Amino acid sequence: MVSARNLRMAGLLALAALPVLSAAPRVVVVPLLTAQEAPALIRSADRLVWDRETGTAVAEVNGYAPDLALSEVRDVAEDTSFEAALASTLPEFAVRRESGSQGLSRFAVKEPARRTKPGNLVRTDRIEAGAPSRTESTCLFEGFETLPIWEEDGGAWWHYQGGQPYNAVGDYFWQDADCDAFGGSWSADAVLGGDLGLQLPCWADYADLTDSWLEYAPWITCAYGAPSADLSFYGKLLTEAGYDYFYYLASLDGVDYYGYRLSGDFSDVWYAFSQDLRRWSGLGDLTAQPRFALAFAFQSDGVTPAGFHGFGARVDSLSLSTASLAVDSVYKKGGPFRLYVYGEGFLPGAWVYVDGQAVPTVKYKHSGLLVAKGGTALKAMMPFGQPVCVTVVNPGGATSICYTFVR
Ligand SMILES: [Ca+2]
Ligand SMILES: [Ca+2]
Structure with a gap:
């Protein structure tokens, strides 16, 4: 029995050396994680231990995790590792x-x-x-x-x-x-x-x-x-x-x-x-x-x-x-001339095209907003009163269907 368990510990240690996600991880403690709230934390956690008797959970969430929509989350000190947080918060687990x-x-x-x-x-x-x-x-x-x-x-x-x-x-x-x-x-x-x-x-x-x-x-x-x-x-x-x-x-x-x-x-x-x-x-x-x-x-x-x-x-x-990639609406703004392109599924590096021509400059705001810039050059791509096809192309090549815009 003892040797079998020791062998199994060797397996656990080997696992700890695995590469995980490259973004900086964040260690959090959730004092009372409910079954209803658990899926959100489990999704963003690369590592998680959840005590089902007390409800306390310790998680290492990846650096991309958005704000966790949980009733209470405590970030631990920045230099505290997941294992250290686990040892201090859930000592029963370690034992x-x-x-x-x-x-x-x-x-x-x-x-x-x-x-x-x-x-x-x-x-x-x-x-x-x-x-x-x-x-x-x-x-x-x-x-x-x-x-x-x-x-x-x-x-x-x-x-x-x-x-x-x-x-x-x-x-x-x-x-x-x-x-x-x-x-x-x-x-x-x-x-x-x-x-x-x-x-x-x-x-x-x-x-x-x-x-x-x-x-x-x-x-x-x-x-x-x-x-x-x-x-x-x-x-x-x-x-x-x-x-x-x-x-x-x-x-x-x-x-x-x-x-x-x-x-x-x-x-x-x-x-x-x-x-x-x-x-x-x-x-x-x-x-x-x-x-x-x-x-x-x-x-x-x-x-x-x-x-x-x-x-x-x-x-x-x-x-x-x-997720689908789509342009839902386009608004123009002046001084200098810009296009606000709203939609879904935009990736960093996505570009805006007007009638198949790349706009001069694109600023990625978030997955639902791109701002196409270029002043008079951009303005010239869309003659006043004439419908144009606005599309977004993601870095992987995915292309949205035409959104018809009239300046
Ligand atoms: Ca077993
Ligand atoms: Ca079924």
Whole structure:
């Protein structure tokens, strides 16, 4: 038992060395995080530990995080690391993690993660993608209500054993089940499929050494060049915190997978988990990639502490959506002549075009406002009383449809 736990600690330490997002992180303490407020904090946190008994959460949010819309957030001193804030705010967590004792599911944990597939488990039958589409606002949705779901039946998802070489192949798979659902009657459960899993009742405890993967079989291409893109899903988890994990991962080559992992107690409600594809742990901006793979996994270690019970992980209503790029309104201002271009989905570096001609100068204000400048040169591009087509082109090449403007 002791040696197994020590080995597991080695895994935790290795994980801490992973590269995370490059923007300066910010460590915050939320004295009382409610289940209703949790999704906003979880989304912007690369690391988070949430004590489900007291409600206190410590999070390291990435530097891009907008103001967190939470009732109370305390920034810790600038030179305090996440681990130091954790040690002083949630000493119970540190003590239990060090000792490897049971009871860790009192906490809910999110952290960056990386998994590498052994060569024999790399999928060589991945479906080649079609032409990228930047116009769909929802490019992937799975609610597990409509058949076929699984690739062997003609659906889009693989469910299989992977990763850990000591896993007994065929024992436990992800499976659609009508035990619980966020939307409709069905969700996907990490352990209710496979030779053994199919025999289990709805809320059965997961077994040791489970390694169950749910992976989208085609390459994902629809986010390429999108002004913004998000992965969203609803999830319920009850695992041994810090030891048995649910992962959501992306990969550029189908071998090395990067993303995040969750463990512990997220079981009281269906949690809305979402992640910005433009700031993905270990991979950066996924909208700059022509294609990537998307996978979810559940992995348990070789120990179940006495008295521990957990059903593992469930997901429902998975979606990958991209924000639209649009110009909603254009106003002119004088002295010198400028155009205020309002809309959505503008990225830093976006440019304004009039009848296909680039304006002389553009000032990026925010994702909903660009100011085109150029004085008389700009004015000359739009003769008085004559309709012109105003478009915005993002750095990735995405182009808005024409907004007709008459000076
Ligand atoms: Ca469903
Ligand atoms: Ca375990």
